[in-house]
Amino acid sequence: MFEVKKLRVKYKNSVNDAVCGVSFRLEKGAFTGLVGESGSGKSTIVTASLGLLPDGARTEGEILFKGQNILNMSEDKLRVLRWKEIALVPQGALNSFTPVITIGRHIIEVLKTHLNMDGKVADKKIDCLLEEVGLEASIKRRYPHELSGGQKQRAAIALALACSPSLLFADEPTTALDVVSQSGILKLLERLSKEKGLTVLLITHDLPVAATLCEKLLVMKNGLLVEEGSPKEIIRNPKDPHTKALVEAIL
Amino acid sequence: MSSKWFLRRLFSSIAVLAAVLVLNFLLFRVMPGDAVSTIIDPSFSPEAKELLRELYGLDKPLKEQFFIYIKQMLTFKFGLSFLSRRPVWEELLSRLPSTLILMSLSMFFSSVLGIWLGIKAALNRGKKLEKLVLRLGAITASFPGFFVQLVLLMLLARTFPLFPLRGSLSVPPPTEATAIVIDYIWHMALPVISLTLMGFGGWALYVRNLMVRVLGEDYVLMARARGLSEKRVVYGHSFRTILPPILTILLMSVPGLVSGAVITESVFSLYGIGTFLLEAVSGHDYPSAGAAFYLLALITIISNLFADIIYGLADPRVRIEGKNQ
Amino acid sequence: MMALLKRKSIISFIIIALVGAFLPFFLEGHPSDSVGAPFARPIFWNLKLPASTYFDITENKLEFEWKKFPPAIFSLAGKIEAEPDKTVVISWNTPQKSYVLAELTGQEFYWINMDGRDMIFKQALDLPLIGKSVDHLFPEKGKYSITVEGATFSELKLSLPGKRQGLLGTDQRGRDVFRLLIYGIRTSLLVGISATIIATVLGLGFGLLAGYSGGLIDSLIMRTVDILLSIPTLPILMVLAGIWGKGLWQLVLILSIFSWMGTARSVRSLILTVRESAWVEGLKALGAKKSYILRRHLISETAPILLANIALGVPGAILSEASLAFLGLSDPRLISWGRMLHEAHSFGAFTEGAWWLLLPPGIGIVILCLIFMDIGRYLEELIDPRLGSDKNV
Numbered sequence: 007m008f009e010v011k012k013l014r015v016k017y018k019n020s021v022n023d024a025v026c027g028v029s030f031r032l033e034k035g036a037f038t039g040l041v042g043e044s045g046s047g048k049s050t051i052v053t054a055s056l057g058l059l060p061d062g063a064r065t066e067g068e069i070l071f072k073g074q075n076i077l078n079m080s081e082d083k084l085r086v087l088r089w090k091e092i093a094l095v096p097q098g099a100l101n102s103f104t105p106v107i108t109i110g111r112h113i114i115e116v117l118k119t120h121l122n123m124d125g126k127v128a129d130k131k132i133d134c135l136l137e138e139v140g141l142e143a144s145i146k147r148r149y150p151h152e153l154s155g156g157q158k159q160r161a162a163i164a165l166a167l168a169c170s171p172s173l174l175f176a177d178e179p180t181t182a183l184d185v186v187s188q189s190g191i192l193k194l195l196e197r198l199s200k201e202k203g204l205t206v207l208l209i210t211h212d213l214p215v216a217a218t219l220c221e222k223l224l225v226m227k228n229g230l231l232v233e234e235g236s237p238k239e240i241i242r243n244p245k246d247p248h249t250k251a252l253v254e255a256i257l
Numbered sequence: 258m259s260s261k262w263f264l265r266r267l268f269s270s271i272a273v274l275a276a277v278l279v280l281n282f283l284l285f286r287v288m289p290g291d292a293v294s295t296i297i298d299p300s301f302s303p304e305a306k307e308l309l310r311e312l313y314g315l316d317k318p319l320k321e322q323f324f325i326y327i328k329q330m331l332t333f334k335f336g337l338s339f340l341s342r343r344p345v346w347e348e349l350l351s352r353l354p355s356t357l358i359l360m361s362l363s364m365f366f367s368s369v370l371g372i373w374l375g376i377k378a379a380l381n382r383g384k385k386l387e388k389l390v391l392r393l394g395a396i397t398a399s400f401p402g403f404f405v406q407l408v409l410l411m412l413l414a415r416t417f418p419l420f421p422l423r424g425s426l427s428v429p430p431p432t433e434a435t436a437i438v439i440d441y442i443w444h445m446a447l448p449v450i451s452l453t454l455m456g457f458g459g460w461a462l463y464v465r466n467l468m469v470r471v472l473g474e475d476y477v478l479m480a481r482a483r484g485l486s487e488k489r490v491v492y493g494h495s496f497r498t499i500l501p502p503i504l505t506i507l508l509m510s511v512p513g514l515v516s517g518a519v520i521t522e523s524v525f526s527l528y529g530i531g532t533f534l535l536e537a538v539s540g541h542d543y544p545s546a547g548a549a550f551y552l553l554a555l556i557t558i559i560s561n562l563f564a565d566i567i568y569g570l571a572d573p574r575v576r577i578e579g580k581n582q
Numbered sequence: 583m584m585a586l587l588k589r590k591s592i593i594s595f596i597i598i599a600l601v602g603a604f605l606p607f608f609l610e611g612h613p614s615d616s617v618g619a620p621f622a623r624p625i626f627w628n629l630k631l632p633a634s635t636y637f638d639i640t641e642n643k644l645e646f647e648w649k650k651f652p653p654a655i656f657s658l659a660g661k662i663e664a665e666p667d668k669t670v671v672i673s674w675n676t677p678q679k680s681y682v683l684a685e686l687t688g689q690e691f692y693w694i695n696m697d698g699r700d701m702i703f704k705q706a707l708d709l710p711l712i713g714k715s716v717d718h719l720f721p722e723k724g725k726y727s728i729t730v731e732g733a734t735f736s737e738l739k740l741s742l743p744g745k746r747q748g749l750l751g752t753d754q755r756g757r758d759v760f761r762l763l764i765y766g767i768r769t770s771l772l773v774g775i776s777a778t779i780i781a782t783v784l785g786l787g788f789g790l791l792a793g794y795s796g797g798l799i800d801s802l803i804m805r806t807v808d809i810l811l812s813i814p815t816l817p818i819l820m821v822l823a824g825i826w827g828k829g830l831w832q833l834v835l836i837l838s839i840f841s842w843m844g845t846a847r848s849v850r851s852l853i854l855t856v857r858e859s860a861w862v863e864g865l866k867a868l869g870a871k872k873s874y875i876l877r878r879h880l881i882s883e884t885a886p887i888l889l890a891n892i893a894l895g896v897p898g899a900i901l902s903e904a905s906l907a908f909l910g911l912s913d914p915r916l917i918s919w920g921r922m923l924h925e926a927h928s929f930g931a932f933t934e935g936a937w938w939l940l941l942p943p944g945i946g947i948v949i950l951c952l953i954f955m956d957i958g959r960y961l962e963e964l965i966d967p968r969l970g971s972d973k974n975v
Binding site for chain 1: 474475476477478479480481482483484485486489493494497498500501571572573
């Protein structure tokens with residue numbers, strides 16, 4: 007249901023392509039991992055999929071979501087798609103919440119915009135969402151700076167799931183968290199994906215983590231897709247020398 | 258809202274007020290010459306002077322005088338004006354509305370216009386509008402205000418007689434209520450317009466800079482990623498975030514506003530506290546001068562405190578952490 | 583250094599300072615002298631109006647053509663010698679009619695001093711008391727003459743101050759605006775620069791004290807700064823000017839007392855960052871005394887910022903002085919641009935539409951402010967790279 011076809015992305019002031027001809031597919035309900043170092047182009051794919059590339063960025067190829075090409079969509083159509091169909095748990099959740107607005111208000115905003123939910127119904131839904139990610143209902147009255155890193159991450163997940171999207175991008179959801187919180191978040195993502203039949207793309211630089219959780223792995227390096235397959239396949243037969251080195255480092 | 262934080266702000270304001278009161282007291286009583294003649298009109302008869310001397314407690318030691326003075330200041334009993342022989346408080350009260358209206362109207366219009374232009378400029382980066390706003394901001398920020406006002410007065414009241422040359426109301430004032438209001442507006446138009454023109458540039462520049470910074474932040478991108486309308490992203494998230502520093506500047510602009518109002522009232526010969534202070538100071542009418550200054554300082558302190566409170570309401574980070582930005 | 587001198591604003595400043603300092607020596611007379619009619623326009627404005635004309639009457643007769651509108655003032659002065667038994671008659675002859683200006687008899691010597699604005703003059707000539715006599719004395723274009731009959735010797739001067747006068751016109755007392763403008767340069771520069779220097783010295787002193795002492799002294803000074811900043815500036819300046827006097831140096835002092843706070847704050851924060859830095863610790867470890875550190879290193883660190891602060895502070899001081907003068911709270915005998923604006927405002931320039939009393943001093947103030955702000959910004963640019971880099975011994 008989500009397909010990237012020969013995607014090329016070049017940012018305005020840079021010499022090289024950020025993404026140079028990447029193609030892959032995500033089936034419904036799949037839990038896929040997109041692994042690569044910083045600068046490999048993984049975050050660019052996410053940004054492009056939401057239609058949020060900065061001004062002046064040039065693209066080639068297609069990003070198809072349920073048959074429609076995101077790169078060609080008008081801003082109005084994109085807005086309908088965003089969050090309701092495709093949601094994002096951003097990198098580190100450091101700066102993804104507006105500092106002067108409570109967590110609850112963040113959630114109500116999207117509920118109102120996309121689901122036309124209001125008042126008590128919305129309030130109940132918020133409590134529900136927070137509970138699902140393991141947070142107390144009182145969190146909804148807190149401001150972002152009052153939450154710990156782990157709490158913010160969980161809240162970001164709750165926010166992402168608010169409108170029951172079909173596709174979820176989880177961009178480095180465990181960076182800057184301690185090991186205990188990390189495993190908590192990952193387990194949470196896994197469970198939610200299974201329960202709701204969510205298609206998840208986990209973006210990370212951490213190969214072991216991705217290998218543990220994901221059914222399929224995509225490895226990127228310098229804007230190119232260098233490996234594609236199940237974790238077992240890749241670890242046994244890494245095609246790319248770099249992946250080889252990574253695998254050897256783990257084992 | 259943390260009460261500790263609010264108490265700290267209140268305390269700070271009271272400290273300033275105390276300093277102003279002491280300053281006022283010392284200024285007028287430690288003057289060269291007969292200190293008494295700063296409070297009691299020297300041209301009064303000796304009997305009247307005696308009576309007033311008792312009333313003001315001027316025969317008592319300095320410390321007691323100070324307490325009496327404090328009591329008077331806090332109850333707004335300022336004595337009689339040397340020039341008009343009327344109670345100073347009456348004079349001040351009759352002029353207070355004019356000054357407050359001038360200050361609040363000009364603050365409102367210049368900030369609203371400036372903020373709106375600043376946002377528009379930030380949203381239109383690189384285009385003509387932004388460049389125009391930047392240039393206007395730089396020019397108006399550095400121009401001496403009262404000269405602009407004098408030029409406007411000459412241009413729009415004499416060369417092209419569109420507005421009155423002086424006064425808050427025509428002489429003689431119209432009798433009917435609506436006519437009075439219109440006449441008043443006609444007289445206040447140039448002062449308010451000139452103050453707005455002088456003030457909006459700085460606002461536009463400042464807001465544009467803030468907005469440009471905020472619009473580049475991650476959380477604004479995330480707000481867009483959540484499919485919120487552009488309007489929501491700009492106003493509900495971006496502008497909402499820069500509201501606290503905007504309020505800070507609003508706070509910091511009040512003392513300047515007071516000074517600006519004093520000059521403006523002089524240029525346009527308005528009937529306000531500024532002109533009252535000027536007449537009192539020029540005419541050595543010490544009771545009036547001291548009281549007018551005290552009132553202006555009070556306005557400044559109260560608006561500072563008020564704006565401080567609003568800042569705390571707007572930026573939750575300040576209240577809860579108890580820190581000063 | 584060369585780049586410094588090439589900057590437009592510095593060149594302008596030097597030119598203006600030199601003009602303000604030396605041009606007055608080349609100008610005749612004192613600026614407070616009246617040179618012509620009140621509210622005369624600049625010489626280049628409205629050429630239909632007459633410029634000032636002066637005639638010496640030597641042979642008991644004067645004839646001339648008058649082509650323009652009436653002058654501003656009609657004034658005849660001088661001396662006449664005659665035999666006591668003869669009657670001296672001075673007449674003024676216009677194309678329309680003749681007026682007898684004076685009929686004098688019985689003396690050997692007469693002083694003549696007539697001014698067309700005097701009531702007595704108007705009465706003597708049967709002219710309406712309200713309105714200008716010059717309008718009647720100069721009814722139209724044509725030939726005009728003065729005749730003196732019956733005198734043995736006369737030395738008279740006919741002064742017709744015109745409605746156009748001088749490079750920049752005259753003010754309500756007939757003083758030459760151009761001269762006032764030039765003399766005003768000194769005041770603005772003197773007050774602006776000295777007030778700012780004193781304020782900067784105060785700010786430096788308090789800032790150093792607060793930053794280096796810390797603790798109670800620091801809190802005390804900072805508290806004072808906060809309080810002083812919360813007091814509305816212009817009102818307190820007005821009160822102080824009114825109470826302590828309007829003289830030049832009192833003004834400078836008053837202005838300094840209320841402008842040192844900004845400098846103190848920046849100096850203090852700079853000291854605080856420097857104080858914590860490693861190399862000062864190193865110096866202390868080597869046994870250097872506090873005063874040594876203070877004198878040699880900290881002051882040299884703050885010097886560049888102070889220079890920029892001075893340049894940026896001068897416009898504020900100039901404006902404050904101009905504002906106070908505009909309100910009438912400066913020495914009336916002192917020529918200042920603010921005072922010129924005050925007199926323009928209070929003595930009828932607006933009713934007269936006398937823009938030449940408004941624009942020159944105002945634009946002068948604006949130009950000075952722009953110059954100093956540009957110099958300040960330039961100095962800041964020079965300093966900035968140094969501020970960014972870490973200090974090394």
